[in-house]
Structure formats: structure tokens, C-alpha cells
Amino acid sequence: MRLGSCASLLLLLFGLSATSAQTATPGETCENRNSTNCEHCLENTSCLWCIKTKSCLTYPVKNILPPQSLCPLNDARWGLCSMNFQILIITVSVVVGVLIIAFFVCLFCCCKCENCGNANFDNRMQRQADKRKTKQEQRKAEMRSRHDEIRQKYGLSKASPYARFENPA
Template sequence: CNALNASCSDCLGNSKCMYCYTDNTCKLYPSGKIIPPSSYCALDKARWGTCLVNFEALLISMGVIGGVLLLTITGCCIYCCYCRKGKNKRYEREDAKFESQRMERKARQEERRNERRSRLDEIRMKYGLMKEDSAPYTRFDA
């Protein structure tokens, strides 16, 4: 990196290097550290990756973007787990209501069927059409 002291763009062509504007030198990025120490180069004067944005602004913007992404993912998880579960309960309540209405209709239909059957039986008895035995067929003996 020391050979690339000509300009910031020449220095940052190598990803292992960082450019420091305090002394206009290209330095090896400290690989053991995530953030270079201020004794190495001040964060507002250090450039890494691009010459346009200093390291301090780069860290702040990455932190903000990471926080926004984390909040978005958390919000989506909360929405999917809790809000959609409430919608499923609403659908289950509606299904239960429709099922109970269907059973009530079926019971009323059966009641009307029994009433019609009893009226028809009364009419058959009135005119003597009612059969005494319940079997519809009889056997003829020859």
C-alpha cells in the first residue's frame, strides 16, 4: 500500500488499503480491527472503498441502513405472526357461523319433511289408502 501514495483513487484500487487525508498516505487497513483506531488515522479523514465518503459517514450510514433493515424484518415477522393469526380466527368464526346456519337449515328442512309426511299420512287414512302392513310386497302362495 505504501507504493500507492499517488492519489486516493490509486490507493483504494486495492481493497486491503485505506487512504488517510491527514498526511495524504496510503496505509494498510488494520486487518485485526473492524474500525481502525483513531491513532492510526482519524475517522473523518480516513477513506476506504470510495474516496467520496469518509469512514465515519460510511459507518453511520451502514448502521442506519442495518437498523432500518432490522426494524423492517422485525415488523414483517410481527405482522405475519400476530396480525394474520387474528384474520385466521375471524375466518374460523365465520366458518363456524356458516356451519351452524347450515345445521339450522337442515333441521328446519327435516321438520318440514316430517310435517308433510304426517299430513300425507292423515290424508291416506281419511280416504282409506293406508296399508296396515309395512311391507310393500306380499308373497302369493299357489
């Protein structure tokens, strides 16, 4: 059922694009096509076919949808004889709703993933900085211990490097 509705919508859109270039002859109005069928009536894009009254009417451009008094939505045909306005409204609203939901889901996922990616990147950089700092502190401690060993070997005190020279023995 949905596949048929989508296919009908696509046919309607293609039909509208194909017939949009067609215009009625200057003296011919939609009401002159009342004695014809739906296909002949809808050759002109400004015409509306009403199945209930089997009449060809000029589409009321002031209204988005034809009023109920002119022709019920279930019986009104425009663009394609096989699709009424109710099916068209439902199909278009479902497609638009799905597109809006998909847009917001993608937007939410992209923002969330981007924030997670930044947080992960920041955490990884912080861990690397902590590792470098730890290694640097270890190297400093090793250098201090080596320097202390050298000072002890040559009798230099850590308090004053010139203590040896001040107290000659």
C-alpha cells in the same frame, strides 16, 4: 444528504467490487505510495488513505475499523476518497436498521393477517355450518308435522303405530 450518502455507499460498494480484483505488485506496499494522492493509494484495496497525515497506510486487517492512533475515522478513507469511515458506519447502520425493522414489520403483519384470515375463515365456516344445521332442523320439523297430519288423517297415534290394529273398532 441521505441520497448522497446512499449514492456514496453504492459507489463504495461498486468501487470495492471493481478494485477487489486489483492487487498490488509483489514488491509494492501501501507505504511506498505515501508521496501520491488518495486515488492512487486506494487503487490497492489493502491500502488506507489518511487525509490528516496525507499518507497511504496498509489497512489493519486485525481490526474491523482502523484504530484512532493510526488515523482518525473522520480522516480515514478506504475504497472511495469521498467517503470517510464515520459516514460509512452511519449509513450502513441506518440501512441495516431499516431493513431489520421492515423485516419485523412484514413478519408481524403477515402473521397477524394470516391469523385474522384463519379466524375469519373459521368464523365463516362456523356460520355456514350453523345455517345448514338450522335448515336441517326446519326440514325435520316440517317432515314431523306432515307425518303427524298423515297419522291423524288415517287414525294412527304417534305413541304406537300399531295401535289401530290392536283395538279393532
